[in-house]
Amino acid sequence: MTAATGTSGTSGAAAARPRRRLSVEQRREQLIAVALEMFARHAPEEVSIDDIAAAAGASRPLVYHYFPGKQALYEEAIRRAGEQLAALFEEPQHGPLSERLYRVMGRYLDFVDSHGPGFAALLRNASPAASQGTGAVVDQVRHAAERSVLSHLDLADPSPRMRLAVRTWIGNAEITALAWLADQEHDRRLDREELRVKLVQEFVMQLLVLQIQEPELRPRLRGYLALERPDGPAGQLLQQLLALMADEELAGEALRLASGASGHDI
Template sequence: MASGTQAVTGGRSGEERPGGRTARRRLSVDERREQLIAVALELFAHRPPEEVSIDDIAAAAGASRPLVYHYFPGKQAIYEESMRRAGQELAGRFEEKAEGPLSERLHRVMGRYLDFVDSHGPGFSALLRGGSVAASPGTTAVIDEVRQAAYEQILLHLALPAPSPGIRRTVRAWIANAEITSLEWLAERSVPREELQLQLVQDFVVALVVTAAREPAVAVELADFLAAEQPEGPTGLLVRDLTSLLAVPGLATALTRLATPEA
């Protein structure tokens, strides 16, 4: 997150003068505040919030402790503002042009999502888990806004005229699943990131199919979604994996029995 933010040391920025001397100027109020937020967010991205102190933020910014308190009443305030900025960035990563197969769009979205999880680990995972000592109504509101932004973007991609309650529940459940799964991955790294990215998209496709089995109107839309999918895309790979299960001894017979009502 710190990338894209101009690094400033000692409270002043440098400009080259003739003869190699560097002219220094004091940061404006807005520039200093932005610098402190950027520095704090970088620290929170790599360490749990309870392990970051005001002194750490001041030292990283090349500022004094009283100066940090001049802009923020305490660590909680700067943490909440940092998380608000991080939340805005994360919400933006769900934005994707409505072009091409649905699963391929979601695959790109989840790639950006996991990039964020990977690079903003400890601070944001503590917030998402709700176990951080820095959690508060303000930080909870940040997460709620991210979840709502993700929810609205996924509904836009589905492009259903009137999403049913079942579809809405499916989308919200998948967002929760993606959140929990990615945080577990962050802690364990049990599978390659690319594999997790694919699995999360396929989880959504499966959830959509289950919803369609319960709702005829969704089934009609599902046919259009599947018609646009490609054999080498996430959905095509999923269908091949599911089809290969029929070769497992006894599985096809068991499924046929379950699908055939008794007379």
Template sequence: MTTGVRRRMGVEERRQQLIDVALRLFSDRPPEDVSIDDIATAAGISRPLVYHYFPGKYSLYEAAVRRAADELSARFHVPHEGPFSLRLLLVMGRYFDFAEEHAPGFSALLRGGSVRSEAVVEEVRQVAYEQLLAHLELTDPGPRMALVIRTWVGVAETTALSWLADRSIPRRELERQLVHDLLALAAVTAAFDEETAGVLRRVVDQEPPDGPFAELVTRLLTLVPGRAGDG
């Protein structure tokens, strides 16, 4: 028999509930369009109780964005074992796992909305950038190599957000395409930058014959007149 008495949440449990609610609301609307009343209603509590845990909606928004950022940043940490392309493919799987499992948090994080939240987004991008450098065994890349990596991080963000809005392209295909995208960006830059060329040669030398990079090269060669079907 039920008594109809609600279990009272602890302080941290209630804070996490409010953050969950905030992530859902802020993923659909910018902070200025979400009121404390909206948050209270969605959480099933009173307006004063929201203020008991957070001084205002922007502090709640920033707490929500921070949690999403910390969880997403962790997805870039994978063992430094095996060919680079397979490690990157693993990272992309973890990245899309987060985007799919925590769509509100992912969208709210990348949507931005305040100076502080933009700073948090930049922290995530920096983590991604530094992890890629570590996997490429680079400590102080030149400007062209650095631009390749930062550009690719932006491409990955846009691709994941677009996929969440329209899942017409299979997720696994996009994960592999993003690995190909980094190779393509590096290859174009390598034609004009010796440092990038050296990194690319080293990475390709470690690739398995059936790896993502080899697959891209094979596909591109079929587009070159006279090369289709060459062994």
């Protein structure tokens, strides 16, 4: 079944639109834009050249005039999607760190929601259309995201642990987004806002743990926290952690572990 079967009303309306003369560059850009939209809504193997031609109000031979086949058009569409996705991590470097990442994650989840099947197929790299070219796009997006997040930390020379923490968080965001999409199919998806805050707070937790391994970063952490607000993601997380430790039994177990005593010694 092709995408045209699942979206016959849309494709039929698109095919009925009168064709207009476009310049060579305009027509190429139009075909890429239409392909990007279709690959966002459907797995690549479900989209045919005929579907793309109909949606663009063009003929099949005209599509082949600009692209040698669906794979070339798919890779170009994915490259454009990768550029869009990488740009989502760009954020002005002022204000609380957790709130900057909160805005980034809002845009990220919006993108995931609107490019569901295409996003999943790309990141899983499991589609028949996956190639060395599409894999390179994913790597470029990850590197761009890493550079962006590290720039917000304002570290002249991030340590290997810090770089690993950032890469781990980006990978976790991808895995979480894929699981979020899969859960949508079963009507049991986590609330978008809750997920957005969760992702940001997980990064804050990584920063807190990192201070144990690299005490020299603590002044930097204090600087991050000094800008945070009580109602921001980081502020809410610390309040929740303090409330958790207010549980006497839990606090007692934590103190036991911290003191090095065994359960039999208490």
